[in-house]
Amino acid sequence: MKRYFKLYRQFLKQYIKSLIEYRADFILGLIGFILIQLTGVIFIKLVFNNIPNLSGWNFYELLFIYGFAQIPRGIDHVFTDNLWLLSGNIIVQGQFDKYLIRPLNPLFQVIAERFQPDGFGEIVIGILLVTISCSQLDINLTFLNVIIMVFTIICASFIYTAIKLAVSSIAFWIKFAQSYLYMTYQLSNFAKYPMAIYPKMISTLLTFVIPFAFTGYFPGAYFLGKTSFFYGVMLTLLVSVISIFVAYFIWIQGIKRYESSGS
């Protein structure tokens, strides 16, 4: 285990070195992501210019959920961006073998190979929105609350990773899975708004099948006092653990499939 941490640090060092070379790219990408987040916020503001609240949620409450949902999205984006390439190019171009001939867990290799700092744009905006709305909403930011917040955010990031992993692993069966990943990722957009606005079918899908609801809505709602500790924290933890297991299982099955049918 210790070896993996050391190795990850090494990989990271390398990446940051190459980042310094591509400074301009990084900054532009970062600005781009921040702008994309901002358009979402502008949308909400423009809407709230015309209505007092949305299904019982006021502007700052909505902003809180929106921002809260961005943080785990960004964290996952920073660390596991390579999964997009896995679902797209890596298996199609036969580039997966090189991971298998090294004495190192292949999933670790795939993830460690790429560090995407533009994801920080999402994290920064998320934190900003959460902070702003917290100040306007009278939320009690005790030390304990902050710890719980960080904890749920980490769980939520794992949920994102798990979903991405499970869907990209489909590439072991069908070679090109990027469009499916894109489709699934779009579902996460639903999680930025209160579940109340969606019909039962969709909220069930987002809660029990592809649990994006636990990446933003439920934990966020808990801190706003709109849902219980059980739903907001305990279930988030449970869902993240289960989804990681399920996703890793699918990944392992995928590798078995790859090993029996060649590339």
Add this chain to the structure above:
Amino acid sequence: MKKKSQFKAYLPFATNVFQRLISYKANVIIFLFGEFMMLATSYYLWRAIYKSTSNTAINGFSLNEMIIYVLMSFLTSLMISVDISYDISKEVKDGSIAINLIKPISYEKRMMFQAFGNVMYNFVVIFILGFTSINIVFYKYIGSLSIANILLYIISTMLGILINFYFSYTFGLLSFKITNMWGLSQIMQSIVQLLSGALIPILFFPRIVQKLITFLPFSSTIYTPTMIYLGKLTGISLIKALSIQIIWIVILAVIAKLMWNTLVKKLTILGG
């Protein structure tokens, strides 16, 4: 005679892209399904928004009109999406630009035909299906269908396509100077999304901002055609909007030509 043979020379570029896109149809369908989910989010969101207010109309839009707006602006954005800037920057990156400049074919014309190929695909497959369904929805919601508005919409969309082409082309020419365009194109994408009416009708912006946005080319690509379809642009404002579209086509075409001339001069001097 010369025109006809010229046309023939360029046509393969269009049919090529067309064929290429058809073969990736499965992936495009899945991609569209993903986009469809975005529309679903929008739909539920707007429904909840209108439920949360006692007014039947917001900024002049009834719920039904808003839903049609969302659908139509999405369809229009697909129609005008000729991402030539990506193609151009790709060619600069992999060097094939050099070969393409040597060929006795106008680069601009070729790009236009390639774009045309893109559009043809979008038109045939997506537009016919989408447009028909939206018209059905419109009839269901509003109770009547205006042929005039539909025709005007089509004209306005074609103008929008041209605007987007020249803008995309000009933006793509930047890749002659800037090596990695990705970050910049991300920024452009988000700005365009906001200002073209794709995200939200321009009428929702504060008045001053509205005036500003209407004078930029972006709103002329998606917002103008969609509003025409909804019958919200009539009479003088209709003529004004169409004129702005035409003016922008001219401006962008001129800028494109100028940029092209300066860049090619620089390129040939440097030896590629």
Add this chain to the structure above:
Amino acid sequence: MIEVSNLKKEFKMNKKYPGFKGAIKSFFSREYITKTAVDNISFSIDKGEVVGYIGSNGAGKSTTIKMMTGILTPTEGSVFVNGIIPYENRQKNAKDIGVVFGQKTQLWWDLPLSETFSLLKDIYEVDDKNFKDRMNFLDEVLSLEDFMLSPVRTLSLGQRMRADLAAAFIHNPKVIYLDEPTIGLDVVVKDNVRKAIKKINKDFGTTIILTTHDLNDIEELCNRIIIIDNGKIIYDGGLKEIKEKYGYMTSIEVQIKTNIKTEDVDSIKEANMKHLELKVIDNKINIRFNKNITSTTEIIGKLMNKFHVIDFSITETTIDDIVKKLYRNGV
């Protein structure tokens, strides 16, 4: 050190029907066709051997290598590499092997080459002294210093191949698998790569298994060759023997300044050249001969003495020819 016993690999593929109607039929059909890529092969390789594993495309070479490296699981049979079953203990086996995939690279694309080695050092847990010594050795034998600091994506094919070979060796594995390592390289680089492989084998006793289409690779490096065709091994033995037995026919095409007649060329035949097959078309002479009996230089010499030679080219027997011949004669 490597034991392959009764190894078999079958692939199940969906039956495909031709045409448009066929495409729909294929989508719904549950019929499979089984392709046997590797059919009951056995061989054992000792430490330090340099084995050429050859066969035409689709013969089963890559499939066998994949099973030996643990990337593919066999349908039947077994593989033991130093007592480990590669496809069951993949990571353990990986510690002691190096692989070069001819067309694909294992180097980190966007980073300078030196960083690839630094990362591999950590992955394979190579200690500092060994790392330093081996980098010096590799630099000496493959001249890596010139492009060590360049990003891998800027390297030419020849540079990249040399780097991939070095990367496969940095942890001093017991076995190195080379899958078409010289493909697409120019003559000079090919020579460098071959020399490097030879030196690695000599100095470190590394067992080397090499698949290739280039007979010259085999000539330079291997003392033993295994030929696989249609999934079955049709030859396993020394290189010398097979050359003498099957690889001796050579063709020369010579271009002469003026047009000549067959009779003119016939006159150069001496006692040991009775077997020469001659063909003359305008100003080109085509000669097929057994180079075990008559050397290439002898023939060229004689032709140059008699005629004004502008150009000539030599065609050796290809592996495909040898394989065909093997079938005709049955080994």
